[in-house]
Amino acid sequence: MNSGIDLQGSFVDIATQFGLSTGVSKVLWMPFPLLLMLVSATVGVLVTTWLERKVSAAAQQRIGPNLAGPLGIFIPAADGLKLLVKEDILPTKVDPFLYTMGPVLVVVPVFLSYLVVPFGQNIRITDLGIGIFLWIALSSIAPIGLLMSGYSSNNKYALLGGLRAAAQSISYELPLALSVLAIVLMSNSLSTIDIVEQQSAYGILSWNVWRQPVGFIIFWIAALAECERLPFDLPEAEEELVAGYQTEYAGMRFALFYLGSYVNLVLSALFVSVLYLGGWSFPIPVEMIADWIGVSETTSWLQVLTGALGIMMTVFKAYLLVFLAVLLRWTVPRVRIDQLLDLGWKFLLPVSLANVLITAALKLTFPVAFGG
Numbered sequence: 435m436n437s438g439i440d441l442q443g444s445f446v447d448i449a450t451q452f453g454l455s456t457g458v459s460k461v462l463w464m465p466f467p468l469l470l471m472l473v474s475a476t477v478g479v480l481v482t483t484w485l486e487r488k489v490s491a492a493a494q495q496r497i498g499p500n501l502a503g504p505l506g507i508f509i510p511a512a513d514g515l516k517l518l519v520k521e522d523i524l525p526t527k528v529d530p531f532l533y534t535m536g537p538v539l540v541v542v543p544v545f546l547s548y549l550v551v552p553f554g555q556n557i558r559i560t561d562l563g564i565g566i567f568l569w570i571a572l573s574s575i576a577p578i579g580l581l582m583s584g585y586s587s588n589n590k591y592a593l594l595g596g597l598r599a600a601a602q603s604i605s606y607e608l609p610l611a612l613s614v615l616a617i618v619l620m621s622n623s624l625s626t627i628d629i630v631e632q633q634s635a636y637g638i639l640s641w642n643v644w645r646q647p648v649g650f651i652i653f654w655i656a657a658l659a660e661c662e663r664l665p666f667d668l669p670e671a672e673e674e675l676v677a678g679y680q681t682e683y684a685g686m687r688f689a690l691f692y693l694g695s696y697v698n699l700v701l702s703a704l705f706v707s708v709l710y711l712g713g714w715s716f717p718i719p720v721e722m723i724a725d726w727i728g729v730s731e732t733t734s735w736l737q738v739l740t741g742a743l744g745i746m747m748t749v750f751k752a753y754l755l756v757f758l759a760v761l762l763r764w765t766v767p768r769v770r771i772d773q774l775l776d777l778g779w780k781f782l783l784p785v786s787l788a789n790v791l792i793t794a795a796l797k798l799t800f801p802v803a804f805g806g
Contacts, residue, residue: 471548478700479693480510485753486760493764517692522685525588532586537683537690539579543572544698551704552626552713553745565626566618569705570611573660576694577603583691584679595678598668598771602659605778610656612786613649616793617642617709620805630713632805638717643710645804648789650710652782654755657702659778661695664763668771699759700752707751714744 445466449459484499484507491498499506524530550565562568577600584596618624620642621632633640643650659666680691707713716723720740729736769777797804 467549471545474553475545475548475697475700476693479696480514481753482696482700482756483510483513485756486763489757489760490764493761514689517686517689520685522687525682527588528682529586529588532582533682534687536579536583536586536679537687537694539582540576541690541694541697543575544694544701547572547701550626551701552630552708553748561625561627564624566614566629566709567624570607570614574603574607576660576698580679583683587679587682589682591677592679592681595681599662599679602662602666602668602771602774602778605775606656606659606782609652609778609782609786610660612783612790613646613653613656614709616646616649616786616790619790619793619797620645622805626708626713630708630715633712634715634719637715637719637722638712640715641710641712646710646789646793648785649793650706652786652789653709654706655782656778657706658759658762659774661699661702661759663699663759665766665768666774667768668774699756703752703755703759704748706755707748711751713751714748716743716747 445463446456446459449462450456454462487506487509488498499509502508502512524533547569550562550568552561580599580603581596584592584594584599587593617629621629623629623632629642633642662668680688683691720736724730724736793804
């Protein structure tokens with residue numbers, strides 16, 4: 435497999451040229467992935483909140499934000515500034531430690547998950563052999579924070595919202611993990627890099643969405659439920675629970691929930707892009723395009739262009755899915771909590787189990803097509 439562009443190796447090489455030891459160079463590298471992760475995730479949130487307002491306005495045939503900057507692009511910045519300077523009120527008789535740790539446990543795992551997302555042509559912050567497993571493990575921490583927030587708020591609506599969030603997340607994590615397991619079976623790897631590489635041979639025909647259509651649908655439904663997007667936003671159903679586990683939160687603590695929700699939506703869309711839509715892969719293989727124009731694949735300018743367009747391709751696929759999620763918010767009515775749990779436990783879980791078994795059988799029967 436092509437090792438691609440190794441950002442850490444390049445940084446260490448440059449640092450050693452200035453006389454630093456390899457160990458010191460690696461220590462200096464440590465903050466850079468975290469900084470890159472925070473910047474990319476925060477920019478993704480700003481774009482998504484703006485997109486949500488504009489798509490919502492178009493769906494309802496109204497103008498939408500258009501006064502703060504061109505097309506209202508400064509509205510997300512105004513949102514962030516408002517939440518930053520808003521008074522942070524601590525209600526009486528709450529548990530201060532749990533009340534503060536709840537939003538932190540919701541946000542931090544989501545940000546850490548960006549470490550294993552390959553954005554293009556093997557340009558990644560880190561390539562872990564268990565990258566996809568790490569993401570599933572980190573996503574299972576968030577329900578603890580939601581339940582902690584609801585319990586510590588000393589509010590019955592908040593407690594019910596936290597319980598709903600925990601029950602909903604658990605019921606949808608199992609089908610999501612099983613749909614990922616089917617992809618892992620075909621790719622013979624838990625690395626996100628390997629999963630994308632496995633889909634790059636024949637362009638769009640190699641993408642996993644054609645071999646795993648059921649898994650793709652299950653994963654997307656489960657991801658929307660994990661992100662608590664309509665029609666699955668039962669933990670904060672305003673006509674029943676005021677704002678659910680967020681009811682007693684204000685200021686930056688509330689902003690962390692708001693931030694975590696949108697970061698998780700972009701992250702889920704990126705993982706759908708990586709797992710099912712070929713990640714940075716083009717619909718037509720780059721090798722084929724290079725042959726058509728009579729250029730070698732190793733040409734420097736072609737490699738740079740391919741790398742840049744690969745990042746754009748990954749983000750473009752992800753934001754197509756974000757657009758779909760926003761459109762669903764204004765298209766599909768909210769379901770009841772019992773319908774939501776029935777869908778997860780009684781339908782998606784058995785179907786995802788059957789999908790894994792069928793994938794294993796196809797892998798043994800048609801090893802060329804299913805990664806045997």
